[in-house]
Amino acid sequence: MDFKLTDEQVKLRKEFYDVCKDLEKRKPHGFAGLESIYDTDEGWEYHLYCAREYAKKGWISIGWPPEYGGKGTIGDKVFFAEARGYYDLPGIDIFGPEMLAPTLLGVGNEELNKRFLPGIASGEVQWCELWSEPNAGSDLASLTTSAVRKGNEYIINGQKIWSTGAHRAHWAFALVRTDPHAPKKQMGITFILFDMRTPGVTVKPLYYMDRAHVYNEVFLDDVHVPVENVVGQENEGWRVTQLLAGFERSSLGAIMMMLRQLEELVRYCNETKVGGKLLAHDPLIRNRLAQMACEIEALRCLGYRIADAQERNEMAGFEASGVHILASELQERLSWLGADILGPYGQVKRSRWSPFDGWYEKWYQQSFVLFIAMGTNEIQRNIISWYGLGLPRMK
Ligand SMILES: Cc1cc2nc3c(=O)[nH]c(=O)nc-3n(C[C@H](O)[C@H](O)[C@H](O)COP(=O)(O)OP(=O)(O)OC[C@H]3O[C@@H](n4cnc5c(N)ncnc54)[C@H](O)[C@@H]3O)c2cc1C
Known part of the structure; x- marks a missing residue:
């Protein structure tokens, strides 16, 4: 490259x-x-x-x-x-521009593209992803939310969970079961779009432990959706979701966020004395900051390599899994490093006493969510072992 x-x-x-x-x-x-x-x-x-x-x-x-x-x-x-x-x-929002738009472009239905891409490009229509269910997360193909066709509509019933931003989003892209008798569970799923204001859609908050409202449960009771809102073909939704696997989405943004946080930690260590000594003079802290700088830089190069492969249509799906694992684990280690450097102040919630506006108190507790969202790191490792290393699938 x-x-x-x-x-x-x-x-x-x-x-x-x-x-x-x-x-x-x-x-x-x-x-x-x-x-x-x-x-x-x-x-x-x-x-x-x-x-x-x-x-x-x-x-x-x-x-x-x-x-x-x-x-x-x-x-x-x-x-x-x-x-x-x-x-x-x-x-x-990762859902509209980063996930749905490339999916629509990949499927190539001109009518859907004309209907939905302008709202994404203008930022006026914000999206959420309704895939996970209480009994379908890693094993997403087990989803049971049903869509029964009646004339020119589907009638959708079921429950979705962990729906990020569903209480704010205007529209949703959802996975629903259209053929409960398909020989393989992946074969009876359809990818469909609907307006979150459609009658029968109820959004209930799932609060974080600090009471923040980001995630939701979404209940779908007799939600009528026109058949023309299907992306791809009926019962071929699983194939449509696979289109997304090859898109490396947010890692370079996350990597730059880490770089900025590292710069700010370095500044803090250069300005802050503990026991009369600048933190920047502590060999252990210097060592850990330097190690972090190396890892962020290495990850950044990997991010560029993947983006370059994507540009040339040469990216293998498992490569995105590798960056996902490394970026999420590094973010957790950076949150530990920040909390360690701040000492007791790293445990102080956002206030005038907390450096960095209380970021490390919060992030130290929350960064592990990155191991789960968009497919857990265990599942990402499975993908690498199957597709990257050619190891057999476990039952
Ligand atoms: C921050 C965040 C945001 C999210 N946003 C959304 C959203 O907007 N829309 C949406 O639809 N979903 C969303 N999710 C849900 C997310 O996709 C699921 O939580 C995730 O796929 C895992 O599913 P689960 O929680 O049911 O865990 P499970 O699938 O029950 O997994 C439990 C544990 O078992 C492990 N495990 C399961 N199967 C295997 C296996 N075959 N091999 C090895 N280990 C395995 C998992 O890695 C995990 O550690 C979000 C989740 C989080 C944390």
């Missing part, structure tokens, strides 16, 4: 960073991470504001075909993700 950027890329990258730096100045006080997007009205408004600002520049649809308003390359998309990650900015 050639790491040298063209003059145009250098210019565009600078523009991404400049715009993101400006948007950071408008961040509500204490805004940090995914939780802040969905938990409060203020955070949600800021998310939508950022989305509109990106949309004005055509940045939400970077990498899409020009006929749908797209421009630029996967590389440009990566630089944009990096800039957003560095400033920890919202504005791109």
